[in-house]
Amino acid sequence: LKSNPSNNEEKEAQTQLTKSDELQRLHSQALSAYQQEDYEAAISLLDEILAVCVWDAELRELRAECYIKEGEPSKAISDLKAAAKLKNDNTEAFYKISRIYYQLGDHELSLSEVRECLKLDQDHKQCFSLYKQVKKLNKQIESAEEFIREGRYEDAISKYDSVMKTEPEVTVYSTRAKERICHCLSKNQQATEAIKLCTEVLQLEPANVNALKDRAEAYLLEDMYEE
Numbered sequence: 001l002k003s004n005p006s007n008n009e010e011k012e013a014q015t016q017l018t019k020s021d022e023l024q025r026l027h028s029q030a031l032s033a034y035q036q037e038d039y040e041a042a043i044s045l046l047d048e049i050l051a052v053c054v055w056d057a058e059l060r061e062l063r064a065e066c067y068i069k070e071g072e073p074s075k076a077i078s079d080l081k082a083a084a085k086l087k088n089d090n091t092e093a094f095y096k097i098s099r100i101y102y103q104l105g106d107h108e109l110s111l112s113e114v115r116e117c118l119k120l121d122q123d124h125k126q127c128f129s130l131y132k133q134v135k136k137l138n139k140q141i142e143s144a145e146e147f148i149r150e151g152r153y154e155d156a157i158s159k160y161d162s163v164m165k166t167e168p169e170v171t172v173y174s175t176r177a178k179e180r181i182c183h184c185l186s187k188n189q190q191a192t193e194a195i196k197l198c199t200e201v202l203q204l205e206p207a208n209v210n211a212l213k214d215r216a217e218a219y220l221l222e223d224m225y226e227e
Helices: 007-035 039-052 057-069 073-086 091-104 107-120 125-149 153-166 171-187 191-204 209-221
Strands: none
Touching: 007 039, 007 057, 039 057, 057 073, 057 091, 073 091, 091 107, 091 125, 107 125, 125 153, 125 171, 153 171, 171 191, 171 209, 191 209
16 A cells, blocks of 8 residues: 555555454464363364465364364365465474374374375374374284185284283274174184174174174074075
8 A cells, every 4th residue: 555555556555454353263263162162162263264375374274173073084184184385394384184083993194194104204203103003904904805815814813812801991993803803704604603793793884784794694504594
C-alpha cells in the first residue's frame, strides 16, 4: 500500500487483513478446544484454517493428534505424511506414522516408516526401539508364511506362537496368528484343534472369511457336513 496506494490495492489489503485476523481467531479457538479435550470441535476449526494455510506443518500435526484422540488413526496418517514432507528432519512425524501402522497391524508399512526416521537420525531412541520390535515381528511372520508355502505346518505353528509372544499387547497380531495357526492345523488334518481355534477367531471376527473356510475344511475332516 505504501509503495503503490490505490483503491483496489487498499480493498485487497483490507480483505487479506480481515481474513488473517479471522484465521488467528480460529487458531486460538482450535487450541482452546484441544486443551479442553473437545477434539471434534478442534478438528472442525483446523479444517477451516488448513483450507487456507495448506502448508502449515504444525497445524497438520495438531489435527493428526486430534484424529488419534478421536480414534481415527487412518486420517491422522495423511496429515502426518504431509507434515513429514513440509518440515525438515521431522523424525517425530515418521515415528508417529510408524506407530499407527504398527497398531493397525500393518507391520510392513510400519517398518518402512520407522526406517525413514532412522535415516534422518540413526540415534533416535524411540525409533530405534520401535525398529527392533517391528523388524523382529516382521521376520517371524515372513518365516511363518514361508513355512506354510513349503507345507511345513508344525514349524509355521511354532513360529506364529513366537509372534504372539513377541507382541502380546496389540490384539490384531494375536488374532492373525491364531487365524494362520488354525489354517495350519486344518491342513495338517488336526481337525479338533483347528475347529477350536477357528471358533476362537470367529468369536472376535465373525466375518473372517479365512477362519470360516478353514473351519469348514476341518468340519469336513470330521464328517460334520451340516456344520
